[in-house]
Each structure stands twice: as structure tokens, then as C-alpha cells.
Amino acid sequence: MGSLFWLLALVSVFSLDGPVARYGLSHIPGDLQRVVWLSEVFAHGSGIAMILLVVWALDRERRFFVLRAALLAFLPGIVARMGKWLVARQRPMVFDLDKVASASFIGIPGDPRDWELQSFPSGHTATAVGFAIALSYLYPRGRCLFALFAFLAASQRVLFDAHFLSDALVSAGIACFVAAILGDRLLWDARTLVKP
Structure with a gap:
């Protein structure tokens, strides 16, 4: 029954x-x-590096977790990148939106050299959601704020025609899946910290 629900969704x-x-x-x-345009910084490697540099510089108690948080942020993006190599899908900005969106799927395998055929899934969204989850381990009181930042970053990818909505949602699922497998293994001891 649960599988049927997810398939219909x-x-x-x-x-x-x-x-x-x-x-x-x-x-x-x-x-x-x-605001939406600028939110991409939460989904981009250099933006994440700057945020983690701030954590490292200002929060000595959490310095030990910076590299592990980076891994939880970047690993979902890497998995999404591999997905792009498996499935070729045109980005909305180059796809004729008068057609049915399912026609944007070109086939299997994808082309790692052609940016226009790398819509599915969204690496930025997977990275942003993974980063939001990592920061939520370190700063549990900020989890709603981090979720908002990830939502804005995903919205940026969709609203500026880099990805379809389903690309972003599948990517969020990838990040949640990776975090479910690795989150407690990477950041299990972050829960022992005093809450800021």
C-alpha cells in the first residue's frame, strides 16, 4: 500500500x-x-564552503564536525550528478513547454558533456537539502531556517528554468535517502553538544 502511495505521488x-x-x-x-536568485548560494559548493568556514571560525565546539557536515552536503549532489549520467532530460529553458513535460526525457544513458540534457535530477537541490540536514544535526534549533534555505534554493532551480519540479523533488528525496543512511553515522556525536 505504501509503495502504491509513493508511485501515485x-x-x-x-x-x-x-x-x-x-x-x-x-x-x-x-x-x-x-531573494530566490541569491538563495542558490546555499546549494553551491563555494557558498557551502563559506558557511562552513564561518562555523569553523566561530564555533570551536563544532569544528570537528565541519568536514563531516560537508560530506553530508556534497554526497547527495554527487549521487544526483551520477543520476544525470544515467538519464537524459532537457532543461525547461531549452524544452518546448507547449509539449507534454514527459517528452523532455530523451533517453538512457545521459550525456555528461551536454548541460542542456542534465535536468534530472537537480544536483543543487540535492546538495542544499543534504546541507540543511547536516546543519540541523549541528544546530537543531535552526532546522526550520535551514529547511527554508533548502526550499528557496530548490525554488531557484525550478523558477529560473534550470530544472522541472519533479527534478527538484526527486533530488530532495535523494538527499533524504543519503542522510537516512549516513547522517547518524557521520554526525551521531553532534547530539551530545550543548544546544546553542
Whole structure:
């Protein structure tokens, strides 16, 4: 029964790809567009490195966890990158949005050299969600804020036509899966820290 639920949920998400991609940025105020655009820093390697550098510099008690948090952030992105090599899907910015969104899937295997065919899944979203989970281990009181940052980063990828909605949601699932397997193994001792 649970598998049927997830299968139906996945089909319904794929059916939203076209309408969400066509909606785009046209209905979003300019200031909010800028906030969403800037949120990519939470999903990008250099942005994550800067944030972790701040953690390392300001929180001596958590310095020991910085490399492990980076691993939990970057590993989902690496898994998503490997997914791009398996499945070729056109990005919304190059796909004819008048067609059914499922036509954006070109085939198997993907092409690691062609950026336009690397929509599925979203490496940025997987990285942002993995990073939000890692930071939530270190700073549990900030987990809602970290989830918001990951949501904004995923929204940036969708609203600026780099990915379809389903690409971002599958990537969030990849990050949650990786965190479920490795999170407690990498950051189990972070729970013993005094909450800031």
C-alpha cells in the first residue's frame, strides 16, 4: 500500500512539471525574485564552503564536525550528478513547454558533456537539502531556517528554468535517502553538544 502511495505521488508530481515550468517567474515580484536568485548560494559548493568556514571560525565546539557536515552536503549532489549520467532530460529553458513535460526525457544513458540534457535530477537541490540536514544535526534549533534555505534554493532551480519540479523533488528525496543512511553515522556525536 505504501509503495502504491509513493508511485501515485510521483506520477502526480510529474504531471505538475509543465504547469509549474510555464508559470515561471512572471507572477513573482522582483524583490522576491532576487531573494530566490541569491538563495542558490546555499546549494553551491563555494557558498557551502563559506558557511562552513564561518562555523569553523566561530564555533570551536563544532569544528570537528565541519568536514563531516560537508560530506553530508556534497554526497547527495554527487549521487544526483551520477543520476544525470544515467538519464537524459532537457532543461525547461531549452524544452518546448507547449509539449507534454514527459517528452523532455530523451533517453538512457545521459550525456555528461551536454548541460542542456542534465535536468534530472537537480544536483543543487540535492546538495542544499543534504546541507540543511547536516546543519540541523549541528544546530537543531535552526532546522526550520535551514529547511527554508533548502526550499528557496530548490525554488531557484525550478523558477529560473534550470530544472522541472519533479527534478527538484526527486533530488530532495535523494538527499533524504543519503542522510537516512549516513547522517547518524557521520554526525551521531553532534547530539551530545550543548544546544546553542
